[in-house]
Amino acid sequence: MKTTLDLLLDKHDKWIYMVTKYGCNKDTSEDIVQEMYLRVITYIKKTGNDITYKDDINVYFIAKTLKSIFIDHIRKENRKSALSYDEESYSLGEEDTLDYESAYAKVQVMLENMYWFDKKIYEIIESGVKISELSEKTKIPYYTIYNTYKKVKNYLKSNI
Secondary structure (H helix, E strand, O other): OOOHHHHHHHOHHHHHHHHHHOOOOHHHHHHHHHHHHHHHHHHHHHHOOOOEOOOOEOHHHHHHHHHHHHHHHHHHHHHHHHHOOOHHHHOOOHHHOOOHHHHHHHHHHHHHOOOHHHHHHHHHHHOOOOHHHHHHHHOOOHHHHHHHHHHHHHHHHHHO
16 A cells, blocks of 8 residues: 555646646746745644545645645745845935934933933833833823833834
């Protein structure tokens, strides 16, 4: 009697064909099928469940596994393209430099002119105290502190 892995390998070309129908090239399809083998073997070892159906592989289970791996692959590719950047487009030119000392002085002036409660909440949280800790100690609702901090932070960002 053939093992589950032997039954899987007998239909290797079928698995490759299924994944290429999703829109992958040959190399990516091979990678996805290899990942499927690993997941299926891990699943069998962890759960002890058998994925055979009347001395044949449960094709529905394999198809769902392949589809899941394919979707994970697409998500990873989209994340990579969203995070990749061109160094030239992110380089700061001379006109884009920020004078940190004057910006800090401007922030301090804005904080001095702010309502005392808003200023104090902002300073405490910026010093490293967590909002939940501050809420617990002062008995001020969490969302009141969070919204105040967020309001002050957005105000400072928009006016620098």
